[in-house]
Amino acid sequence: MKRDETKPDNSKNPRRDFVKNTALFTGGAMLLPNLHMQGMFNSANDKKLKIALVGCGGRGTGAAVQALSADDNVELVAMADAFEDRLKGSLMNISKEMGETKKVNVTPENQFVGFDAAKKAMDLADVVILATPPGFRPQHFEYAVNSGKHIFMEKPVAVDAPGVRKVLAAAKKAKENKLNVVVGLQRHYQDSYLAAIEELKKDSIGSIVSGQVYWNSGGVWTREREPDQSELEFQMRNWYYFNWLCGDHILEQHIHNIDVANWFIGDYPVSAQGMGGREVRKGSNHGEIFDHHFVEFTYPNGAVIASQCRHQPETMSRVAEFFQGTKGTISTEGDNATLKDWSGKTLFEHRGKDDPNPYAVEHVKLFESIRSGGVLANAEYGAKSTMTAIIGRMATYSGKVIKWDEAMQSDHDLAPDDLTWDSPAPVQPLENGLYKIPTPGETEVI
Numbered sequence: 001m002k003r004d005e006t007k008p009d010n011s012k013n014p015r016r017d018f019v020k021n022t023a024l025f026t027g028g029a030m031l032l033p034n035l036h037m038q039g040m041f042n043s044a045n046d047k048k049l050k051i052a053l054v055g056c057g058g059r060g061t062g063a064a065v066q067a068l069s070a071d072d073n074v075e076l077v078a079m080a081d082a083f084e085d086r087l088k089g090s091l092m093n094i095s096k097e098m099g100e101t102k103k104v105n106v107t108p109e110n111q112f113v114g115f116d117a118a119k120k121a122m123d124l125a126d127v128v129i130l131a132t133p134p135g136f137r138p139q140h141f142e143y144a145v146n147s148g149k150h151i152f153m154e155k156p157v158a159v160d161a162p163g164v165r166k167v168l169a170a171a172k173k174a175k176e177n178k179l180n181v182v183v184g185l186q187r188h189y190q191d192s193y194l195a196a197i198e199e200l201k202k203d204s205i206g207s208i209v210s211g212q213v214y215w216n217s218g219g220v221w222t223r224e225r226e227p228d229q230s231e232l233e234f235q236m237r238n239w240y241y242f243n244w245l246c247g248d249h250i251l252e253q254h255i256h257n258i259d260v261a262n263w264f265i266g267d268y269p270v271s272a273q274g275m276g277g278r279e280v281r282k283g284s285n286h287g288e289i290f291d292h293h294f295v296e297f298t299y300p301n302g303a304v305i306a307s308q309c310r311h312q313p314e315t316m317s318r319v320a321e322f323f324q325g326t327k328g329t330i331s332t333e334g335d336n337a338t339l340k341d342w343s344g345k346t347l348f349e350h351r352g353k354d355d356p357n358p359y360a361v362e363h364v365k366l367f368e369s370i371r372s373g374g375v376l377a378n379a380e381y382g383a384k385s386t387m388t389a390i391i392g393r394m395a396t397y398s399g400k401v402i403k404w405d406e407a408m409q410s411d412h413d414l415a416p417d418d419l420t421w422d423s424p425a426p427v428q429p430l431e432n433g434l435y436k437i438p439t440p441g442e443t444e445v446i
Contacts, residue, residue, distance in 0.1 A: 135245040162412075
């Protein structure tokens, strides 16, 4: 294994040991280490930073634990969610994980439930964690920036072009006001990808001319309709399957791989075309989204990236990226990165089984930047990679070539800003209880 000798030895760097072993929550699954590192992150700036968690699902719970573990002088003071049971469950899990650290101080008065809960929680904090379904992200991010908060927000950052434009405008303001913003595209904080980027900067494989990016898996959870549940509550509970909340899995999950293509090429596509549909997930609890997408993204330099994502059990699983350059190839998969020339000779390898956990690193870097007066500004690339996945969805839903510039001007607004529990759900079922599915050649997306 080749390793960058300029990097510090893990055995002499307790912070790297911490971020390697810290908690990881994804998709509601919890991997909870028995590790609490009090006293590790002392800083000249010793102000206690107050954290608010907005969105108390599995990812929000994990992000809160990681944030509380990333700095010695922080505390969780407020939480918000649409549902009380999710908030209470999250608070219990966070408190259990943080143990006797005394970093969890969320009084009953600071536990906010409902559609107006987010603003109330953010008002009490210095740092906010935005982890609701992504349909709510633009309005929450805009409010956090206008309120002068430092921000960690999960990907994607919107589900439609109006939301992307709102995030880009707020991102500009955040940067002007020296607010730190980290987006949960954690590969930007992962050693294998950072090592690969450094090799690309050295022109090791020349200019990227093509590539393939994948998120093929068996799919994620579904939640059945409960008796006496309103349509709005059903969709909120089952948010992954409705575009006004999730934006489809090409956006919610596959954005990671699409973002790597943008990052490695150093640009964003000018157009997208593709195909997709539903072959396996066809029930009412599968909402309106596709279970597979294939998209070709064309970049300004002529490079074409083929994108695959699939949620179909008992099929090939792959989460990875492969790129072909004028002088060689690069592959990034899991914790590993490999560059080869066109003869097959290995130019560089990074094998990262001992690397720090990037989900933890992003929080460490956020608090380091806050303490030092720096500015991390992830929101712009987060928004543009979000838009890349959106034009991919537009292409598969419509069957048409989607141009970036036209899509960015779209007023097709999926996510209402003014919902209450008395509001009708933005999507309504058909008479048979199913939902209208996008039809290529018919569905209008811009």
